[in-house]
Amino acid sequence: MKVAIVKYNAGNIYSVVHSMKRLGVEPVVTDDVPTLRSADRVLFPGQGEARQAIGYLREHGLDEVIRSLTQPVLGICIGQQLMCRHSEEGDTDCLGIFPVDVLKFRPTRHEDKVPHMGWNMINSTAAGNFVDNSFVYFVHSFYVPVCEFTTAVTDYIVPFSAALHRDNFYATQFHPEKSGAVGEEILRKFIENP
Amino acid sequence: MLAKRIIPCLDVKDGETVKGTNFVNLRSAGDPVELGKLYSDQGADELAFLDITASHEGRKTFTNMVSRVAATVNIPFTVGGGIGELKDVDRLLNAGADKVSVNSAALRRPELIDEITNHFGSQVCVVAIDARQDESGRWTCYLNGGRIPTDRSLFEWAHEAQERGAGEILFTSMNHDGVKAGFANEALRRLSDELCIPIIASGGAGCMEHFRDTFLLGHSDAALAASVFHFGEIGIPELKHYLKSEGITIRL
Numbered sequence: 364m365k366v367a368i369v370k371y372n373a374g375n376i377y378s379v380v381h382s383m384k385r386l387g388v389e390p391v392v393t394d395d396v397p398t399l400r401s402a403d404r405v406l407f408p409g410q411g412e413a414r415q416a417i418g419y420l421r422e423h424g425l426d427e428v429i430r431s432l433t434q435p436v437l438g439i440c441i442g443q444q445l446m447c448r449h450s451e452e453g454d455t456d457c458l459g460i461f462p463v464d465v466l467k468f469r470p471t472r473h474e475d476k477v478p479h480m481g482w483n484m485i486n487s488t489a490a491g492n493f494v495d496n497s498f499v500y501f502v503h504s505f506y507v508p509v510c511e512f513t514t515a516v517t518d519y520i521v522p523f524s525a526a527l528h529r530d531n532f533y534a535t536q537f538h539p540e541k542s543g544a545v546g547e548e549i550l551r552k553f554i555e556n557p
Numbered sequence: 558m559l560a561k562r563i564i565p566c567l568d569v570k571d572g573e574t575v576k577g578t579n580f581v582n583l584r585s586a587g588d589p590v591e592l593g594k595l596y597s598d599q600g601a602d603e604l605a606f607l608d609i610t611a612s613h614e615g616r617k618t619f620t621n622m623v624s625r626v627a628a629t630v631n632i633p634f635t636v637g638g639g640i641g642e643l644k645d646v647d648r649l650l651n652a653g654a655d656k657v658s659v660n661s662a663a664l665r666r667p668e669l670i671d672e673i674t675n676h677f678g679s680q681v682c683v684v685a686i687d688a689r690q691d692e693s694g695r696w697t698c699y700l701n702g703g704r705i706p707t708d709r710s711l712f713e714w715a716h717e718a719q720e721r722g723a724g725e726i727l728f729t730s731m732n733h734d735g736v737k738a739g740f741a742n743e744a745l746r747r748l749s750d751e752l753c754i755p756i757i758a759s760g761g762a763g764c765m766e767h768f769r770d771t772f773l774l775g776h777s778d779a780a781l782a783a784s785v786f787h788f789g790e791i792g793i794p795e796l797k798h799y800l801k802s803e804g805i806t807i808r809l
Contacts, residue, residue, distance in 0.1 A: 374650070374677065374678075375650075375655070377627060377651075377653045378627060378653060378655070381627055381628045381653065382631060384628065385628075385631065410678065410680070411678075412678075473750070473753065476753055476754060476755055476778075477753075478679070478680055478724070479559070480680060480724070480725075480755065481559050481560060481562055481602070481755070481778070481779075482559070482560040482562065482602055482808045483558070483559050483560065484558070498560055498808035498809075500632070500633060502680045518558075519559065540631065541631065541632060541633050541655065542631070542632075543597065543631055543632050544631075546631060547631055
């Protein structure tokens with residue numbers, strides 16, 4: 364099993380590397396196109412700002428590469444948002460794998476704090492394969508609205524896409540690598556049988 | 558609903574946990590990595606590691622420990638203690654920490670908060686505040702683990718920290734710390750109701766009801782404790798089941 368993690372200017376990729384090692388997989392962190400294309404699985408994780416991240420990916424030709432990958436690809440957090448059509452963060456055109464626009468949380472009540480940070484519940488849609496009411500770990504200020512590709516929904520300020528799936532592309536807004544046993548199981552499924 | 562968080566805190570000196578523990582099933586009760594893993598397996602929502610080493614050599618040991626925690630634990634963790642400048646933050650985040658907590662250095666030089674959040678984002682920056690309430694009811698911030706008083710008020714400083722980009726406030730009441738009679742819920746409630754970032758309650762946990770009270774009365778988003786967990790006085794699974802039975806949103 365060859366797992367490649369897309370190397371770009373987004374932070375906190377180490378935790379994803381460690382999560383793979385805990386599953387017995389030794390991932391490569393790379394921006395080398397042949398390595399990315401030949402991997403069995405590609406992870407596209409990270410924390411960061413959309414405009415800077417997309418700028419870096421374009422500069423390095425990685426936007427086209429990610430879009431054209433044919434093996435199972437999993438975007439995490441900012442990775443999920445970058446796989447959408449457009450992000451309100453920095454008014455940024457993104458990769459367009461999921462034809463939906465990323466919006467900023469607009470809280471109306473004091474107790475709805477932004478960023479949405481901490482453990483919240485996911486519920487599977489009919490298209491999804493998640494365990495209902497399991498808690499996973501989120502850190503984000505922008506969200507993907509529920510759309511036809513949504514596979515899990517979380518309700519915070521508004522119901523939003525906690526996970527997406529289209530063809531060989533998978534994505535989660537939450538951090539499976541930081542979501543305890545539940546997250547580990549999600550990553551295991553992606554590696555063994557997406 | 559966002560779950561309320563339970564955060565065990567481990568004091569670390571020269572790579573070893575300082576307070577003793579009752580956990581007989583650990584190979585080395587003094588190994589913070591193993592203890593952290595145990596808490597994580599028991600359902601802790603987050604971990605905090607506080608470096609109380611002063612020496613340069615100890616710092617290096619702590620950074621190595623952070624890397625080992627990152628490799629072992631699959632929940633978020635915060636590290637603090639002795640963070641004075643951006644390069645300390647860079648070193649600890651690079652070692653795999655999810656968040657850093659800053660305390661005295663930020664009080665002395667508040668721009669540190671701006672620097673951290675501009676470089677790494679608000680979500681990594683926890684501002685820890687140690688404060689004491691005097692007879693007149695005023696809450697004053699202290700430096701160096703509660704040894705040196707300042708003229709800053711708790712609420713004024715917490716607001717400034719938020720303005721500068723802090724992602725969370727970790728408030729320890731020196732009046733309540735170690736007393737085991739409950740958290741400083743009145744002050745916590747005021748912080749939580751005035752600020753729009755999460756508030757972590759610290760200092761005063763003695764029994765399970767104290768956790769319930771800080772969530773319901775103190776409006777805290779998370780509760781941090783050390784000795785009640787380390788000495789096995791409160792088990793995390795029991796605590797979380799209890800809180801859920803009290804109607805609090807909790808991850809089980």
